Amino acid sequence: MKALWRAAMLVAALMVGVAEARTVRWAASGDPNTMDPHSQNVGTVTMVLQQIYDALISRNPQLGLEPGLATAWRQEEPTRWRFTLRPNVRFHEGEAFTSDDVVFSITRALQPTSNFGIFVDTIDRAVAVDPLTVDIITKAPDPILPNKLASVFMMSRSWSERNNAARPQNTRQREEMFTVRNTNGTGAFRLQSREPDVRTVLARNPDWWGWQVPANNGNVTEIIFRPIASDATRVAALLSNEIDFVIDPPLQDLARLRNAQGLRVLEGPEVRTIFLAMDVARDELLYSDVRGRNPLRDIRVRRALYHAIDIQAIHRTIMRNQSVVTGTLFPEQVQGYSREEDVRLPYDQARARALLTEAGYPNGFEITLDCSNNRYINDEQICQAIVAMWARVGIRARLNAMPLGPFFAKIQRDDTSLYMLGWGVPTLDALYSFQSLLATRNGAQGDGIWNYGRYSNPQMDALIQRMKTETGEARNATIREALRLYREDVPHIPLHHQMIPWAVRGNITIPHMANNQPYFRWAVVN
Amino acid sequence: MFSFIVSRILQALPVMFVVSLISFAMFAYVGDPVAIMLGQDFTEAQREALVRDLGLDQPFFVQFATFLGNAVQGEFGLSYRLSRPVAELIAERAPATLELALTAAFIALMIGVPMGVYTGLYRNSWLSRFFLTFSLVGVSLPTFLIGILLILTFSVWLGWLPSFGRGDVTRLGWWSSGFFTWSGIKALILPAITLGLFQLTLIMRLVRSEMMEVLRTDYIKFARARGLSNRAINFGHALKNTLVPVITIAGLQLGGIIAFAIVTETVFQWPGMGLLFIQSVGAADIPVMAAYLMLIALVFVTINLIVDLLYYAVDPRLRVGRGKGH
Numbered sequence: 001m002k003a004l005w006r007a008a009m010l011v012a013a014l015m016v017g018v019a020e021a022r023t024v025r026w027a028a029s030g031d032p033n034t035m036d037p038h039s040q041n042v043g044t045v046t047m048v049l050q051q052i053y054d055a056l057i058s059r060n061p062q063l064g065l066e067p068g069l070a071t072a073w074r075q076e077e078p079t080r081w082r083f084t085l086r087p088n089v090r091f092h093e094g095e096a097f098t099s100d101d102v103v104f105s106i107t108r109a110l111q112p113t114s115n116f117g118i119f120v121d122t123i124d125r126a127v128a129v130d131p132l133t134v135d136i137i138t139k140a141p142d143p144i145l146p147n148k149l150a151s152v153f154m155m156s157r158s159w160s161e162r163n164n165a166a167r168p169q170n171t172r173q174r175e176e177m178f179t180v181r182n183t184n185g186t187g188a189f190r191l192q193s194r195e196p197d198v199r200t201v202l203a204r205n206p207d208w209w210g211w212q213v214p215a216n217n218g219n220v221t222e223i224i225f226r227p228i229a230s231d232a233t234r235v236a237a238l239l240s241n242e243i244d245f246v247i248d249p250p251l252q253d254l255a256r257l258r259n260a261q262g263l264r265v266l267e268g269p270e271v272r273t274i275f276l277a278m279d280v281a282r283d284e285l286l287y288s289d290v291r292g293r294n295p296l297r298d299i300r301v302r303r304a305l306y307h308a309i310d311i312q313a314i315h316r317t318i319m320r321n322q323s324v325v326t327g328t329l330f331p332e333q334v335q336g337y338s339r340e341e342d343v344r345l346p347y348d349q350a351r352a353r354a355l356l357t358e359a360g361y362p363n364g365f366e367i368t369l370d371c372s373n374n375r376y377i378n379d380e381q382i383c384q385a386i387v388a389m390w391a392r393v394g395i396r397a398r399l400n401a402m403p404l405g406p407f408f409a410k411i412q413r414d415d416t417s418l419y420m421l422g423w424g425v426p427t428l429d430a431l432y433s434f435q436s437l438l439a440t441r442n443g444a445q446g447d448g449i450w451n452y453g454r455y456s457n458p459q460m461d462a463l464i465q466r467m468k469t470e471t472g473e474a475r476n477a478t479i480r481e482a483l484r485l486y487r488e489d490v491p492h493i494p495l496h497h498q499m500i501p502w503a504v505r506g507n508i509t510i511p512h513m514a515n516n517q518p519y520f521r522w523a524v525v526n
Numbered sequence: 527m528f529s530f531i532v533s534r535i536l537q538a539l540p541v542m543f544v545v546s547l548i549s550f551a552m553f554a555y556v557g558d559p560v561a562i563m564l565g566q567d568f569t570e571a572q573r574e575a576l577v578r579d580l581g582l583d584q585p586f587f588v589q590f591a592t593f594l595g596n597a598v599q600g601e602f603g604l605s606y607r608l609s610r611p612v613a614e615l616i617a618e619r620a621p622a623t624l625e626l627a628l629t630a631a632f633i634a635l636m637i638g639v640p641m642g643v644y645t646g647l648y649r650n651s652w653l654s655r656f657f658l659t660f661s662l663v664g665v666s667l668p669t670f671l672i673g674i675l676l677i678l679t680f681s682v683w684l685g686w687l688p689s690f691g692r693g694d695v696t697r698l699g700w701w702s703s704g705f706f707t708w709s710g711i712k713a714l715i716l717p718a719i720t721l722g723l724f725q726l727t728l729i730m731r732l733v734r735s736e737m738m739e740v741l742r743t744d745y746i747k748f749a750r751a752r753g754l755s756n757r758a759i760n761f762g763h764a765l766k767n768t769l770v771p772v773i774t775i776a777g778l779q780l781g782g783i784i785a786f787a788i789v790t791e792t793v794f795q796w797p798g799m800g801l802l803f804i805q806s807v808g809a810a811d812i813p814v815m816a817a818y819l820m821l822i823a824l825v826f827v828t829i830n831l832i833v834d835l836l837y838y839a840v841d842p843r844l845r846v847g848r849g850k851g852h
Contacts, residue, residue, distance in 0.1 A: 176611060196608060196610075
């Protein structure tokens with residue numbers, strides 16, 4: 001028996017030796033700012049960390065929910081969810097994964113210094129029932145808790161406490177925290193080396209629990225991530241075979257990349273919707289020549305601005321067909337999407353002029369459009385085009401395009417009359433968009449925090465409150481009703497959902513994901 | 527001599543103070559670090575807590591005084607973006623920038639001086655005309671365009687040199703050097719040429735005009751009359767006399783190369799201080815920006831001081847001129 005065992009070990013060792021290194025050299029414009037899983041809720045951080053850390057619940061290539069570190073979950077009572085944990089899971093440094101780590105991780109994400117509040121905001125506390133069972137008690141019934149927990153990574157309590165990292169980085173601290181450059185997850189890859197802004201190397205974790213699941217068919221043994229900020233250089237590095245995979249190739253180079261030998265462009269939608277929002281609260285606009293009244297409070301003016309936009313022209317010429325034109329708040333990947341409500345007001349200049357005349361602005365008016373110029377795909381060009389389209393119906397819009405720093409600072413002071421925003425939906429549920437963008441701002445967590453036009457409609461607020469607690473078909477009906485109200489009230493002018501092309505070398509297959517996150521567990525190098 | 531140094535250092539202090547004041551005042555316009563740090567989801571209370579933590583609710587001069595007090599002790603705080611000590615970040619990036627700047631300056635001198643001598647001596651040869659045309663390109667094309675053209679030619683078409691990064695580096699204590707590996711040297715070539723091209727053409731044109739000037743002087747004519755060889759005249763006498771202004775300019779330009787490495791570093795993803803600065807601007811990372819600007823001001827002030835001291839040592843007229851209402 002012992003001899004047989006030894007032989008088996010030998011064969012296994014040989015196989016490991018024979019398996020060749022399959023490396024993917026991956027680049028993006030930005031580097032993750034930290035390796036702490038609860039510190040910064042930003043795509044560039046998550047795209048690396050989700051290779052290293054697991055959440056209780058995983059996502060499949062269609063972004064549906066799958067068992068992760070939890071094998072089963074149930075809403076036992078309206079405010080109590082029970083999670084059954086996967087047995088025999090170990091962290092990269094050897095600690096066994098238990099319910100105590102779940103309690104620790106959720107408590108950590110709840111700290112004020114965490115950027116992940118949105119995913120745990122309804123949680124009151126987590127309770128370890130036994131080593132492989134956890135109860136999560138919510139303050140109010142939360143029907144979409146599993147969707148949110150798919151974004152909360154699990155850390156080891158003993159490792160974090162040993163390294164003084166029991167809570168995410170505090171800005172008042174003067175010293176660097178251990179977790180800024182070190183990781184210890186349960187995931188498919190471990191962090192092998194990290195030089196911030198230069199190179200991050202991940203190595204396959206052969207002991208990952210997920211390799212037992214047939215869907216996780218990836219064969220990558222090593223990932224070398226390198227940030228390249230300059231668009232032209234990133235493309236050049238791909239063309240010159242120094243990089244295999246670019247997650248954010250510039251749109252203007254796509255045609256060239258499609259025709260390049262040995263490269264493929266993976267096309268796909270992103271869960272991010274670009275829209276214009278308007279100040280519908282003030283009695284007089286901050287940036288307009290209309291005195292004594294606010295033209296944007298008149299629904300006819302909002303509709304006129306909407307009718308005047310030739311979205312197909314933007315789609316064709318500025319987005320080069322890389323956008324999904326929309327008339328609603330979020331794309332179809334989001335829970336609650338309704339095709340019947342995804343209808344635009346048609347492009348109609350005559351109608352726009354008629355509406356303006358009807359509203360008492362036959363000669364139009366002046367207004368300033370605030371735009372970012374480095375946050376969304378072609379953001380400044382989109383705004384330029386809209387300004388020109390409005391000019392044709394008499395709206396004299398001035399474009400104020402800024403880098404994202406000043407732009408966000410300005411709109412967050414409510415210092416705007418009209419602005420363009422792109423909104424992603426990490427929970428993939430309608431509530432996130434409605435709550436942040438359209439709820440009346442009342443100081444409560446999440447309500448209206450990105451509603452800088454200060455749209456406020458009691459009917460909408462009531463629907464949003466219902467979305468927070470309802471379940472099943474009733475909830476879908478509520479969302480549909482809210483989407484109908486959104487179309488009717490025109491607090492925004494929706495433009496399109498972004499498309500996010502990825503460019504990859506021909507010998508690599510990797511599923512394109514609408515959350516713009518690569519999952520190397522499914523990447524195959526031939 | 528001692529009093530001269532002391533007076534120059536005393537003059538440098540207000541310069542540093544003004545630079546720090548101006549740069550600190552500028553930060554009010556680069557954006558709100560709080561908006562960037564909070565991300566997409568936050569409450570008003572979290573926002574206010576963060577503003578308080580960062581001390582951004584204090585009046586401007588209180589913030590500035592705190593900053594200056596800490597800066598004098600070499601304490602620049604924690605980067606908002608990277609949650610790491612600023613001094614450590616800059617120390618980590620300095621070797622990359624310094625190696626790039628020194629290599630660029632070296633290339634500029636080693637190629638610029640001979641080209642200048644040649645064009646000065648053989649004004650009408652076709653090669654001189656070619657050099658002069660070429661120098662126009664170096665002066666007029668923007669750095670990022672030169673960088674992209676070099677990448678396109680040598681990385682994409684020919685595949686000889688890497689298009690980005692620093693290659694493999696060797697650690698020598700806290701210093702990381704790319705000089706000791708083949709990939710490090712290969713990675714250095716394109717960025718160094720990009721950064722040095724402007725200085726190269728500047729030095730070439732300077733040497734050329736100085737040579738033409740010197741060759742017309744009497745002592746060169748006498749040297750020819752004495753029958754000295756061309757080589758001795760051109761290099762032993764003429765070039766030697768042109769080098770004084772060239773060395774001055776080259777020294778002063780070194781500060782400029784370090785400061786203007788920002789564009790080159792961005793194009794080539796060169797992990798130096800300039801790239802760190804650009805990324806910090808994008809994130810309104812005030813501690814890093816402030817420290818970088820102070821450091822660049824210090825580099826310029828120091829180089830100026832050294833140049834002044836060299837003048838003082840080299841040029842006797844300066845010593846005579848002092849105290850006579852000069």
